[in-house]
Amino acid sequence: QVQLVESGGGLVQAGESLRLSCTASGRAFSNYAMGWFRQAPGKEREFVAAVNWSGGSTEYADSVKGRSTISKNYAKNTAYLQLDSLKPEDTAIYYCAAEPSFGLIVQGDRYTYWGQGTQVTVSS
DSSP states (O other): OOOEEEEEEEETTTTOEEEEEEEEESSTTTTEEEEEEEEOSSOOOEEEEETTTTTTEEOOOOTTSEEEEEEEEETEEEEEEESSSSSGGGGGEEEEEEEEEEOOOOOOOGGEOOOOOOOEEEOO
């Protein structure tokens, strides 16, 4: 079993940055693909970013491409999502997900493990 705990969310103004963290416990996640998803009120969950097991491959949603970075720190069993130039439309609950896989996974239904989410609110 893997437990995921997100942190780093908060209330920021448009144009500011946040770094979200996702710390895994229960098992080392060196062989896990990781992903970040978000869900805004009244909307479906959507893909944000993904990284493969080695950290060598990444994928981003068009809505955050160029202003976000996903990364992994094996020593800390933690994945990160750096969000820059935040916009009000980035307001959502952000979830991290993990799956034992050597691939790059962008589909939410392919992830087994999920965190509880962290709220990001961007004011205009």
